Amino acid sequence: MTTHLTDLAHLPMHRIHHLWDAEPGWLDTASYGLPPRHAHTELTRVLDQWRRGSTDWTPWEDYTHRARHAFATLVAAPPTDITIGATASQLLSMLAAALPPGTTVLAPEIEFTSNLFPWAVSATLRTVPPDHLAESIDASTGVVAFSLVQSATGQIAPAADIIAAARHHGALVVADASQACGWLPIDATRFDVLVCAAYKWLMSPRGAAYAYLSPRAREHMRPIAANWYAGADPGGSYYGPPLRLAPDARAFDLSPAWFCQAGAAPAIETLNAIGIDRVHAHNTALAARFQTALGQQPTGSAIVTVEIPDARRRLAAAGVRAAVRAGKVRASFHIYTTDADVDLALNALT
Ligand SMILES: Cc1ncc(COP(=O)(O)O)c(C=O)c1O
Missing domain, CATH: 3.90.1150.10 (Aspartate Aminotransferase, domain 1)
Structure with missing residues:
Protein backbone atom coordinates (compact mmCIF):
# COMPACT_ATOMS: atom_id res chain seq x y z
CA MET A 1 0.00 0.00 0.00
CA SER A 31 26.48 8.96 13.47
CA TYR A 32 24.19 8.52 10.45
CA GLY A 33 20.47 8.45 9.84
CA LEU A 34 18.45 5.80 7.97
CA PRO A 35 16.47 6.78 4.88
CA PRO A 36 12.74 6.14 4.58
CA ARG A 37 12.19 3.37 2.05
CA HIS A 38 10.66 5.67 -0.59
CA ALA A 39 13.76 7.94 -0.46
CA HIS A 40 15.98 4.93 -1.02
CA THR A 41 13.73 3.76 -3.86
CA GLU A 42 13.90 7.18 -5.49
CA LEU A 43 17.67 7.27 -5.21
CA THR A 44 17.93 3.76 -6.63
CA ARG A 45 15.71 4.73 -9.56
CA VAL A 46 18.00 7.67 -10.37
CA LEU A 47 21.11 5.52 -9.99
CA ASP A 48 19.56 3.10 -12.43
CA GLN A 49 18.93 5.91 -14.93
CA TRP A 50 22.58 6.87 -14.56
CA ARG A 51 23.70 3.26 -15.04
CA ARG A 52 21.70 2.91 -18.25
CA GLY A 53 22.04 6.45 -19.59
CA SER A 54 18.30 6.59 -20.01
CA THR A 55 18.02 10.34 -19.48
CA ASP A 56 20.14 13.47 -19.51
CA TRP A 57 20.83 15.02 -16.10
CA THR A 58 18.24 17.79 -16.24
CA PRO A 59 15.40 15.84 -14.55
CA TRP A 60 17.74 15.28 -11.56
CA GLU A 61 17.97 19.05 -11.07
CA ASP A 62 14.52 19.01 -9.55
CA TYR A 63 15.78 17.13 -6.46
CA THR A 64 18.10 20.00 -5.55
CA HIS A 65 15.25 22.48 -5.89
CA ARG A 66 13.00 20.28 -3.75
CA ALA A 67 15.69 19.72 -1.12
CA ARG A 68 16.43 23.44 -0.82
CA HIS A 69 12.74 24.19 -0.35
CA ALA A 70 12.20 21.32 2.09
CA PHE A 71 15.17 22.44 4.18
CA ALA A 72 13.88 26.03 4.13
CA THR A 73 10.51 24.82 5.43
CA LEU A 74 12.21 22.73 8.12
CA VAL A 75 14.15 25.70 9.50
CA ALA A 76 11.43 28.32 8.84
CA ALA A 77 13.58 30.43 6.49
CA PRO A 78 13.08 31.79 2.96
CA PRO A 79 14.46 29.43 0.25
CA THR A 80 16.38 32.39 -1.19
CA ASP A 81 18.51 32.40 2.00
CA ILE A 82 19.38 28.69 1.72
CA THR A 83 22.56 27.45 0.02
CA ILE A 84 23.46 23.85 -0.81
CA GLY A 85 26.85 22.32 -0.25
CA ALA A 86 28.59 19.06 0.54
CA THR A 87 29.62 19.16 4.22
CA ALA A 88 29.11 21.36 7.25
CA SER A 89 32.80 22.31 7.35
CA GLN A 90 32.81 23.29 3.65
CA LEU A 91 29.89 25.65 4.23
CA LEU A 92 31.51 27.17 7.31
CA SER A 93 34.77 27.65 5.43
CA MET A 94 33.14 30.18 3.10
CA LEU A 95 32.60 32.52 6.04
CA ALA A 96 35.82 31.61 7.86
CA ALA A 97 38.00 32.25 4.79
CA ALA A 98 36.51 35.70 4.31
CA LEU A 99 36.95 37.00 7.86
CA PRO A 100 39.26 40.00 8.24
CA PRO A 101 42.71 38.99 9.57
CA GLY A 102 42.82 38.81 13.36
CA THR A 103 39.10 38.12 13.82
CA THR A 104 38.45 36.21 17.05
CA VAL A 105 36.05 33.27 16.85
CA LEU A 106 34.69 31.95 20.14
CA ALA A 107 33.50 28.32 20.39
CA PRO A 108 32.87 25.59 22.98
CA GLU A 109 35.98 23.54 23.74
CA ILE A 110 34.17 20.22 23.15
CA GLU A 111 32.85 21.34 19.75
CA PHE A 112 33.01 18.85 16.85
CA THR A 113 36.02 19.85 14.78
CA SER A 114 34.05 20.55 11.59
CA ASN A 115 32.98 23.70 13.44
CA LEU A 116 36.47 24.42 14.86
CA PHE A 117 39.04 23.63 12.19
CA PRO A 118 37.63 26.05 9.55
CA TRP A 119 37.98 28.88 12.09
CA ALA A 120 41.41 27.72 13.28
CA VAL A 121 42.67 27.84 9.69
CA SER A 122 41.53 31.41 9.03
CA ALA A 123 41.02 33.24 12.33
CA THR A 124 42.05 33.38 15.98
CA LEU A 125 40.13 30.58 17.68
CA ARG A 126 39.29 30.87 21.38
CA THR A 127 37.52 27.99 23.12
CA VAL A 128 35.75 27.94 26.48
CA PRO A 129 33.67 25.37 28.42
CA PRO A 130 30.26 25.05 26.75
CA ASP A 131 28.40 26.34 29.82
CA HIS A 132 30.46 29.57 29.74
CA LEU A 133 29.96 30.41 26.08
CA ALA A 134 27.40 33.21 26.39
CA GLU A 135 29.19 34.99 29.25
CA SER A 136 32.53 34.77 27.41
CA ILE A 137 31.31 36.84 24.45
CA ASP A 138 32.78 40.34 24.60
CA ALA A 139 33.78 43.25 22.39
CA SER A 140 36.75 41.26 21.02
CA THR A 141 34.47 38.48 19.68
CA GLY A 142 33.92 38.67 15.93
CA VAL A 143 32.04 35.39 15.60
CA VAL A 144 30.53 32.98 18.11
CA ALA A 145 30.24 29.46 16.66
CA PHE A 146 28.57 26.55 18.44
CA SER A 147 26.55 23.39 17.90
CA LEU A 148 22.87 23.69 18.73
CA VAL A 149 23.17 20.15 20.08
CA GLN A 150 26.60 18.86 21.05
CA SER A 151 27.74 15.75 19.22
CA ALA A 152 29.62 14.23 22.16
CA THR A 153 27.06 14.83 24.91
CA GLY A 154 23.71 15.70 23.34
CA GLN A 155 23.65 18.92 25.36
CA ILE A 156 21.29 21.53 23.90
CA ALA A 157 22.94 24.96 23.73
CA PRO A 158 21.25 27.93 25.46
CA ALA A 159 20.81 29.62 22.07
CA ALA A 160 18.75 32.56 23.36
CA ASP A 161 21.47 33.60 25.84
CA ILE A 162 24.24 33.20 23.26
CA ILE A 163 22.32 35.20 20.64
CA ALA A 164 21.51 37.98 23.15
CA ALA A 165 25.15 38.33 24.22
CA ALA A 166 26.36 38.24 20.61
CA ARG A 167 23.87 40.89 19.49
CA HIS A 168 24.93 43.09 22.41
CA HIS A 169 28.58 42.94 21.34
CA GLY A 170 27.98 42.91 17.56
CA ALA A 171 29.36 39.38 16.99
CA LEU A 172 28.08 37.14 14.20
CA VAL A 173 26.20 34.07 15.44
CA VAL A 174 26.98 30.79 13.65
CA ALA A 175 25.16 27.59 14.60
CA ASP A 176 26.03 24.07 13.53
CA ALA A 177 22.68 22.27 13.51
CA SER A 178 23.99 18.94 12.20
CA GLN A 179 22.91 17.19 15.43
CA ALA A 180 19.74 19.23 15.88
CA CYS A 181 18.05 19.87 12.57
CA GLY A 182 15.57 17.10 11.86
CA TRP A 183 14.36 16.61 15.43
CA LEU A 184 14.64 19.98 17.24
CA PRO A 185 12.25 22.70 16.03
CA ILE A 186 14.48 25.50 14.67
CA ASP A 187 13.98 29.04 13.44
CA ALA A 188 17.18 29.60 11.47
CA THR A 189 16.51 33.31 11.02
CA ARG A 190 17.54 33.92 14.66
CA PHE A 191 21.12 33.15 13.60
CA ASP A 192 23.42 34.78 11.06
CA VAL A 193 24.49 31.41 9.67
CA LEU A 194 23.13 27.94 10.37
CA VAL A 195 24.72 24.91 8.74
CA CYS A 196 23.58 21.32 8.69
CA ALA A 197 25.15 18.13 7.36
CA ALA A 198 22.22 16.10 6.03
CA TYR A 199 23.43 12.54 6.60
CA LYS A 200 22.37 12.31 10.24
CA TRP A 201 18.95 13.56 11.34
CA LEU A 202 17.92 14.50 7.78
CA MET A 203 18.42 10.80 6.86
CA SER A 204 20.15 11.65 3.59
CA PRO A 205 23.17 10.32 1.73
CA ARG A 206 26.56 11.65 2.88
CA GLY A 207 27.51 14.50 0.55
CA ALA A 208 24.59 16.87 0.98
CA ALA A 209 24.63 19.79 3.42
CA TYR A 210 22.57 22.95 3.66
CA ALA A 211 22.98 26.36 5.23
CA TYR A 212 20.85 29.32 6.07
CA LEU A 213 22.86 32.44 5.20
CA SER A 214 21.31 35.67 6.41
CA PRO A 215 21.65 38.70 4.13
CA ARG A 216 23.89 40.22 6.85
CA ALA A 217 26.20 37.20 6.91
CA ARG A 218 26.43 37.12 3.10
CA GLU A 219 27.96 40.59 3.17
CA HIS A 220 30.87 39.06 5.14
CA MET A 221 31.26 36.01 2.92
CA ARG A 222 33.11 35.21 -0.30
CA PRO A 223 31.76 32.58 -2.69
CA ILE A 224 35.16 30.94 -2.91
CA ALA A 225 33.84 27.93 -4.80
CA ALA A 226 31.93 30.05 -7.37
CA ASN A 227 30.69 27.92 -10.25
CA TRP A 228 28.20 27.81 -13.13
CA TYR A 229 25.42 26.46 -10.92
CA ALA A 230 25.68 29.49 -8.61
CA GLY A 231 25.11 31.76 -11.61
CA ALA A 232 22.09 34.04 -11.73
CA ASP A 233 20.98 31.90 -14.67
CA PRO A 234 22.76 28.54 -14.30
CA GLY A 235 21.84 27.47 -17.84
CA GLY A 236 23.38 30.68 -19.18
CA SER A 237 26.55 30.40 -17.09
CA TYR A 238 28.35 27.51 -18.77
CA TYR A 239 31.02 29.47 -20.65
CA GLY A 240 32.99 32.67 -20.53
CA PRO A 241 33.11 35.81 -18.41
CA PRO A 242 31.91 37.95 -16.79
CA LEU A 243 31.25 36.73 -13.25
CA ARG A 244 27.46 36.63 -12.98
CA LEU A 245 26.42 35.01 -9.68
CA ALA A 246 22.91 34.75 -8.25
CA PRO A 247 21.83 37.73 -6.13
CA ASP A 248 20.70 35.51 -3.22
CA ALA A 249 22.20 32.66 -1.16
CA ARG A 250 22.43 30.55 -4.33
CA ALA A 251 25.64 32.45 -5.11
CA PHE A 252 27.27 30.17 -2.50
CA ASP A 253 25.93 26.88 -3.92
CA LEU A 254 28.22 24.08 -4.93
CA SER A 255 27.12 22.48 -8.17
CA PRO A 256 24.89 19.75 -6.78
CA ALA A 257 25.83 16.16 -6.06
CA TRP A 258 22.80 14.84 -7.99
CA PHE A 259 22.48 11.48 -6.29
CA CYS A 260 22.81 12.88 -2.79
CA GLN A 261 20.06 15.38 -3.53
CA ALA A 262 17.87 12.60 -4.98
CA GLY A 263 17.99 10.85 -1.60
CA ALA A 264 17.83 14.03 0.46
CA ALA A 265 14.75 15.68 -1.08
CA PRO A 266 12.23 12.92 -0.26
CA ALA A 267 13.80 12.33 3.17
CA ILE A 268 13.54 15.97 4.29
CA GLU A 269 10.05 16.25 2.80
CA THR A 270 9.09 13.23 4.92
CA LEU A 271 10.18 15.00 8.12
CA ASN A 272 8.13 18.05 7.15
CA ALA A 273 5.12 15.88 6.35
CA ILE A 274 5.25 14.10 9.72
C1 LIG B 1 28.09 18.72 15.23
C2 LIG B 1 28.58 18.12 13.95
N1 LIG B 1 28.83 18.93 12.91
C3 LIG B 1 29.25 18.44 11.74
C4 LIG B 1 29.48 17.09 11.57
C5 LIG B 1 29.96 16.59 10.24
O1 LIG B 1 30.67 17.60 9.61
P1 LIG B 1 31.13 17.50 8.08
O2 LIG B 1 29.87 17.60 7.28
O3 LIG B 1 32.02 18.67 7.90
O4 LIG B 1 31.82 16.19 7.91
C6 LIG B 1 29.27 16.21 12.64
C7 LIG B 1 29.53 14.77 12.50
O5 LIG B 1 29.53 14.02 13.44
C8 LIG B 1 28.80 16.75 13.85
O6 LIG B 1 28.55 15.96 14.90
Missing part, protein backbone atom coordinates in the same frame (compact mmCIF):
# COMPACT_ATOMS: atom_id res chain seq x y z
CA THR A 2 1.36 3.42 -0.94
CA THR A 3 1.47 6.06 1.77
CA HIS A 4 1.24 9.62 0.54
CA LEU A 5 3.28 12.25 2.35
CA THR A 6 0.14 14.31 2.92
CA ASP A 7 -1.24 11.49 5.12
CA LEU A 8 1.73 11.33 7.46
CA ALA A 9 0.72 14.02 9.93
CA HIS A 10 -2.24 11.90 11.04
CA LEU A 11 -0.79 8.43 10.64
CA PRO A 12 -0.29 6.51 13.92
CA MET A 13 3.34 6.04 14.89
CA HIS A 14 3.40 2.27 14.23
CA ARG A 15 2.35 2.98 10.61
CA ILE A 16 4.99 5.71 10.29
CA HIS A 17 7.60 3.19 11.42
CA HIS A 18 6.63 1.02 8.45
CA LEU A 19 8.14 3.63 6.12
CA TRP A 20 11.59 2.40 7.23
CA ASP A 21 13.38 -0.94 7.07
CA ALA A 22 15.54 -0.37 10.14
CA GLU A 23 16.95 -3.52 11.67
CA PRO A 24 16.23 -3.70 15.42
CA GLY A 25 18.70 -1.87 17.67
CA TRP A 26 19.81 1.13 15.57
CA LEU A 27 20.46 3.81 18.21
CA ASP A 28 23.11 5.74 16.34
CA THR A 29 21.46 8.43 14.23
CA ALA A 30 24.02 10.84 15.72
CA GLY A 275 5.79 17.46 11.45
CA ILE A 276 8.89 18.44 13.38
CA ASP A 277 6.97 18.87 16.64
CA ARG A 278 5.80 15.29 16.40
CA VAL A 279 9.31 14.05 15.60
CA HIS A 280 10.63 16.02 18.57
CA ALA A 281 8.00 14.60 20.93
CA HIS A 282 8.63 11.02 19.77
CA ASN A 283 12.43 11.19 19.94
CA THR A 284 12.65 12.92 23.31
CA ALA A 285 10.03 10.60 24.87
CA LEU A 286 12.10 7.55 23.91
CA ALA A 287 15.30 9.21 25.14
CA ALA A 288 13.61 10.13 28.43
CA ARG A 289 12.39 6.56 28.94
CA PHE A 290 15.92 5.29 28.31
CA GLN A 291 17.45 7.78 30.75
CA THR A 292 14.84 7.22 33.46
CA ALA A 293 15.26 3.45 33.32
CA LEU A 294 19.00 3.95 33.82
CA GLY A 295 18.45 6.22 36.83
CA GLN A 296 19.11 9.54 35.10
CA GLN A 297 17.10 12.74 34.86
CA PRO A 298 15.78 13.23 31.30
CA THR A 299 17.69 16.00 29.55
CA GLY A 300 15.17 16.80 26.82
CA SER A 301 17.62 15.81 24.10
CA ALA A 302 17.36 13.07 21.45
CA ILE A 303 21.05 12.27 22.08
CA VAL A 304 21.97 10.98 25.53
CA THR A 305 25.06 9.58 27.16
CA VAL A 306 25.24 7.12 30.03
CA GLU A 307 28.18 5.62 31.84
CA ILE A 308 27.73 1.87 32.24
CA PRO A 309 30.47 -0.68 32.96
CA ASP A 310 31.21 -2.95 30.00
CA ALA A 311 28.61 -1.14 27.91
CA ARG A 312 30.23 -1.72 24.55
CA ARG A 313 30.32 -5.50 24.90
CA ARG A 314 26.84 -5.74 26.41
CA LEU A 315 25.24 -3.68 23.66
CA ALA A 316 27.12 -5.47 20.90
CA ALA A 317 26.08 -8.85 22.32
CA ALA A 318 22.44 -7.74 22.17
CA GLY A 319 22.80 -6.46 18.62
CA VAL A 320 22.39 -2.81 19.60
CA ARG A 321 24.34 -0.30 17.50
CA ALA A 322 25.12 2.79 19.59
CA ALA A 323 28.31 4.78 19.86
CA VAL A 324 30.45 4.03 22.93
CA ARG A 325 33.29 6.34 23.87
CA ALA A 326 35.49 5.86 26.96
CA GLY A 327 32.86 3.72 28.67
CA LYS A 328 30.09 6.19 27.87
CA VAL A 329 27.24 5.04 25.68
CA ARG A 330 25.93 7.67 23.26
CA ALA A 331 22.46 6.62 22.22
CA SER A 332 20.34 8.60 19.79
CA PHE A 333 16.66 8.24 19.03
CA HIS A 334 14.92 9.27 15.82
CA ILE A 335 11.49 8.98 14.28
CA TYR A 336 12.07 5.37 13.16
CA THR A 337 13.25 4.28 16.62
CA THR A 338 10.71 2.03 18.35
CA ASP A 339 9.96 1.09 21.95
CA ALA A 340 11.37 -2.33 21.10
CA ASP A 341 14.73 -0.72 20.18
CA VAL A 342 14.83 1.03 23.55
CA ASP A 343 13.92 -2.19 25.38
CA LEU A 344 16.65 -4.07 23.55
CA ALA A 345 19.24 -1.59 24.79
CA LEU A 346 17.81 -1.42 28.32
CA ASN A 347 17.76 -5.21 28.65
CA ALA A 348 21.40 -5.26 27.65
CA LEU A 349 22.42 -2.53 30.08
CA THR A 350 20.33 -3.26 33.19
